[in-house]
Amino acid sequence: MTQDSGMLKHTLRRLLGLLPTLLMLITVTFFMMRMAPGGPFDSEKLLPAEIEANLNAKYHLDEPLLRQYFRYMGQIAVLDFGPSFQYKDWSVNELIAQSYPVSLTVGGLAMLLAFVLGTTLGIAAALRQNTRVDYSLMGIAMLGISVPNFVIAPILILLLAVYAGWLPAGGWDWGIASMVLPVVTLALPVTAYIARLTRGSMIEVLHSNFIRTARAKGLPESVVIRRHALKPAILPVISFMGPATAGLISGSVVIERIFSLPGLGSYFVTGALNRDYTLVMGVVIFYGVLIILLNFLVDLIYAWLNPKIRYDEKY
Amino acid sequence: MALLELKDLNVAFEIPDGEVHAVTKLSFSIDAGDALAIVGESGSGKTQTMMAVMNLLAENGSASGKALFKGEDLMQMNAADLNKRRGKEIAMIFQDPMTSLNPYLRIEQQMIEVVMHHQGLTRAEARAHAIEMLRAVRIPDPERRIRQYPHEYSGGMRQRVMVAMGLLCEPDLLIADEPTTALDVTVQAQISQLMTELRAKSNTAIILITHDLGVVAGLCDRVLVMYAGEAVECGTVEQIFYQPKHPYTKGLLKSVPRLDQPDDSGLEAIPGNPPNLLLLPEGCRFRERCPSAHDACRDTPPMQLDGQGHAWRCFLGPTDE
Ligand SMILES: Nc1ncnc2c1ncn2[C@@H]1O[C@H](COP(=O)(O)OP(=O)(O)O)[C@@H](O)[C@H]1O
Ligand code: SF4
Ligand SMILES: [Mg+2]
Numbered sequence: 001m002t003q004d005s006g007m008l009k010h011t012l013r014r015l016l017g018l019l020p021t022l023l024m025l026i027t028v029t030f031f032m033m034r035m036a037p038g039g040p041f042d043s044e045k046l047l048p049a050e051i052e053a054n055l056n057a058k059y060h061l062d063e064p065l066l067r068q069y070f071r072y073m074g075q076i077a078v079l080d081f082g083p084s085f086q087y088k089d090w091s092v093n094e095l096i097a098q099s100y101p102v103s104l105t106v107g108g109l110a111m112l113l114a115f116v117l118g119t120t121l122g123i124a125a126a127l128r129q130n131t132r133v134d135y136s137l138m139g140i141a142m143l144g145i146s147v148p149n150f151v152i153a154p155i156l157i158l159l160l161a162v163y164a165g166w167l168p169a170g171g172w173d174w175g176i177a178s179m180v181l182p183v184v185t186l187a188l189p190v191t192a193y194i195a196r197l198t199r200g201s202m203i204e205v206l207h208s209n210f211i212r213t214a215r216a217k218g219l220p221e222s223v224v225i226r227r228h229a230l231k232p233a234i235l236p237v238i239s240f241m242g243p244a245t246a247g248l249i250s251g252s253v254v255i256e257r258i259f260s261l262p263g264l265g266s267y268f269v270t271g272a273l274n275r276d277y278t279l280v281m282g283v284v285i286f287y288g289v290l291i292i293l294l295n296f297l298v299d300l301i302y303a304w305l306n307p308k309i310r311y312d313e314k315y
Numbered sequence: 316m317a318l319l320e321l322k323d324l325n326v327a328f329e330i331p332d333g334e335v336h337a338v339t340k341l342s343f344s345i346d347a348g349d350a351l352a353i354v355g356e357s358g359s360g361k362t363q364t365m366m367a368v369m370n371l372l373a374e375n376g377s378a379s380g381k382a383l384f385k386g387e388d389l390m391q392m393n394a395a396d397l398n399k400r401r402g403k404e405i406a407m408i409f410q411d412p413m414t415s416l417n418p419y420l421r422i423e424q425q426m427i428e429v430v431m432h433h434q435g436l437t438r439a440e441a442r443a444h445a446i447e448m449l450r451a452v453r454i455p456d457p458e459r460r461i462r463q464y465p466h467e468y469s470g471g472m473r474q475r476v477m478v479a480m481g482l483l484c485e486p487d488l489l490i491a492d493e494p495t496t497a498l499d500v501t502v503q504a505q506i507s508q509l510m511t512e513l514r515a516k517s518n519t520a521i522i523l524i525t526h527d528l529g530v531v532a533g534l535c536d537r538v539l540v541m542y543a544g545e546a547v548e549c550g551t552v553e554q555i556f557y558q559p560k561h562p563y564t565k566g567l568l569k570s571v572p573r574l575d576q577p578d579d580s581g582l583e584a585i586p587g588n589p590p591n592l593l594l595l596p597e598g599c600r601f602r603e604r605c606p607s608a609h610d611a612c613r614d615t616p617p618m619q620l621d622g623q624g625h626a627w628r629c630f631l632g633p634t635d636e
Contacts, residue, residue: 209414212371216409217429217480218402221394227428231419307419307464 011300018292025288026076026281030069033277040085040275059085072281081282086274092282095267100286102172103256103263107248109183114190114244119237121191122198126233127225129203137195144192149251153185153258170260182259186251190244194237202233231305238302242295249287316386317344318520319368319405319488324380326363326372326544335592337363339544340380345537347487350514350521352531352552354567355541358589361524362410364541365490369407370397384488403433406481407490411497412474416465422449422476423461429483448479452509471502478509485517492524503530510534528571532556537624540564543589543600546618550625560619560627562605599629607631 041047041055056062060071075082081092125137160181161169172178205211206229214228215221256265264283271279303309326338338360345351353361367378368389382389384405389397409415417425426448427441436444442461449457452475465473474494481489491510495503507530514521514534523535531538531552538555540548540563548561559565566585587604590596598613599605605612611630620626621633 207373209409209411210417213409213415213477214417215371216369216401216407217432218398218400219428219432220398223428223432227424228417228420305419307421308466 007303010303014296014299018296021292022285022288026073026285027069029281029284030072031065033275033280034065034068036275038275040277059083076281076285081285082278084271084276084279086271086276086279092278095279096264096282096286099262099264099267102261103252103265106179106182106186106255106261106263107245107252109179110187110190110248110252111241111244113183113187114194114248115237115241117187118191118194119198119234122195122200122237123202123225123230123233125195125199126202126206134199138199141192141195144188145196147189149185149189149254150258152188153181153255156181156185157258170258172259172261172263182255182261185258186248186255189251190248193244194240197237197240198233201236202229205229205233208232235302235305238298238305242291242298245291245294249291317383318347318349318385319522320344320381320383321364321368322381322383324364324367324378324382326360326367326376326378328373329375329377330593333593336595337376337544337592338367338378339595341541341544341546343539343546343549345488345520345522348518348520349537350523350535352535352538353522353524353541354526354528354531354538356526356567356585356589358592359541360544361541362492365407365492365522365524369401369405369490371407399433402429402486403484404486405488405490406484406486408474408477408481408492408494410492410494412470412477412494413497415477416473418465421462421464422468426461426476426480426483429480433484444483445479448483449476451482451513452476452479453505454479471498471505474498474502474506475509478506478513482513482517482519486519488520488522490522490524493526494523495527495530496525503527507534528556528568540567543595544592545600545628546626547601547629548627550627554623554625558625560625560631560633561601561629562607562631563601564627566604607635 039061040059041052047055053062060068063071072082079093081096084090084092084095087095121137121141125134128134157169160167167180168178169181206225211224211228214224219227252263253265253268255261256263257269260266264286267279268283270276271283320342321344322342324338324341325336328335328337341360341364343351353364355361363372363376366372366376368382368384370389370392372378378390380390384400389400392400416422423442423445426445427436427438430436430441430444431438446457446461449461454460454472454475460468465476468476474497478491478494481491494510495506498506510521510523511534513519521534523531525531535552537551538549539546540555540561542563548555548559548564550558555564556568559568563585570584585604590600590603596602597615599608599616602608602612609630616628616630618626618628619632
């Protein structure tokens with residue numbers, strides 16, 4: 001069997017294996033939402049009993065829970081997430097379609113920034129191990145990891161938007177200026193984590209025997225690092241990118257609120273507060289699929305970069 | 316002029332407990348085309364001596380003294396000048412074949428980069444040369460094998476690749492650090508055989524580090540015996556094997572299994588342990604374990620020379636038992 005067809009088989013098998021995970025996620029979210037006290041129409045105080053009953057009937061909320069569950073599963077099987085309870089004139093599909101580009105742009109840019117900047121800084125620190133550059137970079141990284149988004153955001157807003165006036169304090173117009181603060185704030189903790197991760201793995205790799213062999217060959221140090229050390233040093237970062245996605249998504253819910261971005265995160269928060277079952281379910285499923293797909297992609301890239309895995313999976 | 320001459324080489328490692336004196340005032344030389352064996356128990360400083368010569372010491376290590384290669388001191392050389400020699404004029408094969416190749420690169424890449432870098436060959440020329448070299452070390456089907464990754468090779472095969480890689484630029488000096496220790500006995504014999512053949516073909520000088528005295532006799536002209544970071548005896552293979560002068564060398568020879576003795580009855584390892592390299596004793600470093608130790612040995616013994624290239628560090632004279 002050739003290596004490539006082995007890879008393809010492996011890929012398909014992995015993809016099928018992801019379906020139960022998704023099913024589980026949907027089921028757990030569905031029942032958790034219903035278990036939370038209150039219902040979608042509670043805020044509209046003093047609704048006459050018969051009107052509330054009518055509403056419940058209209059949305060099948062009067063049916064037994066299990067039946068609702070199967071009805072819902074049948075619905076999303078054809079990718080229909082139903083009407084929003086809160087935004088009455090909108091379907092959940094429409095709300096997601098209109099807001100996800102903002103979230104994906106912020107999240108994607110943050111991830112890119114975190115990866116590029118994090119690995120670069122990590123390598124720079126590793127190559128200057130135990131110098132002042134290394135210590136300051138890692139000190140800043142430690143700060144970046146331990147100070148949460150919702151603390152960094154107001155500080156940046158205060159400095160760069162309010163005092164300096166260089167950037168808008170919030171809002172979204174698809175212009176670069178409106179992207180800078182949210183993207184940077186979201187990327188910071190991940191960048192810091194990646195920098196530390198890269199530094200550690202680069203230092204470890206530089207101590208390995210095969211690097212000594214490369215040096216004994218008389219290759220210049222820059223070639224030793226680029227050709228021999230870079231790939232193994234980056235591998236742990238690649239596998240971190242999967243879990244990092246989940247972190248970025250939860251971070252983006254906060255960031256979108258702080259910077260008033262019209263993204264998925266804002267809908268998720270208002271949806272959850274108002275028991276807008278269908279909206280919350282829609283956003284959760286969207287995020288869930290995204291996380292699963294990205295983890296899957298990360299696995300593929302990892303396997304592609306690592307000849308041992310490629311080989312082991314090819315039977 | 317000697318090909319490589321070490322003068323008073325010291326190697327020390329900084330550790331939290333103090334300074335590990337791995338090599339102390341080591342001097343020896345090897346001529347072009349010669350084969351020198353360095354023997355001694357594990358921890359006697361054999362590997363670190365060569366790491367110092369190659370400027371590959373760990374970060375906590377430092378070296379002083381001279382390592383004159385063709386008259387130029389490798390220890391004083393800048394990185395660029397050193398890199399013109401490493402891999403091209405001096406090649407080194409490491410102790411552990413399993414971890415010494417890059418697991419993320421094909422054998423092809425790891426071999427051709429040496430010749431492309433040092434001899435400016437094109438990729439195709441380098442590849443052809445590498446395949447030829449793999450064939451010389453008897454890797455079967457080298458055209459296909461060269462496309463593979465290290466984990467698709469066995470330990471013995473990897474060490475052959477290391478040998479082939481070391482010889483790509485026809486170096487003047489090949490340093491082989493226990494090239495067969497990690498391998499099983501039949502593969503050991505094959506690799507030693509291979510090095511003997513390659514030596515006969517080219518004019519490459521070899522420094523063979525080993526604690527297998529059996530291999531030494533077949534491959535080498537001269538032997539340097541190290542103990543606790545010092546040279547304790549040096550001479551031709553005949554001098555060392557048949558007229559050993561230093562009690563440590565005699566002990567080592569007694570611990571080698573011999574074909575002319577039917578069982579292991581004559582085999583005796585030297586009792587005791589080498590001294591702590593953090594806290595070296597005054598006087599002879601072998602004193603604690605030496606069957607001939609006497610009062611004079613509390614002083615540092617001189618290197619004695621017999622005028623025929625045989626030297627030993629001991630108070631005992633040439634005829635003492
Ligand atoms: N990086 C290091 N830090 C501290 N001690 C070291 C280091 N590398 C080697 N040593 C010590 O130096 C001594 C000589 O080691 P080595 O030359 O590898 O011995 P061998 O003769 O077995 O090749 C050993 O005691 C070893 O523990
Ligand atoms: S100097 Fe003394 S202790 Fe050392 S080897 Fe010679 S006889 Fe033994
Ligand atoms: Mg060794």
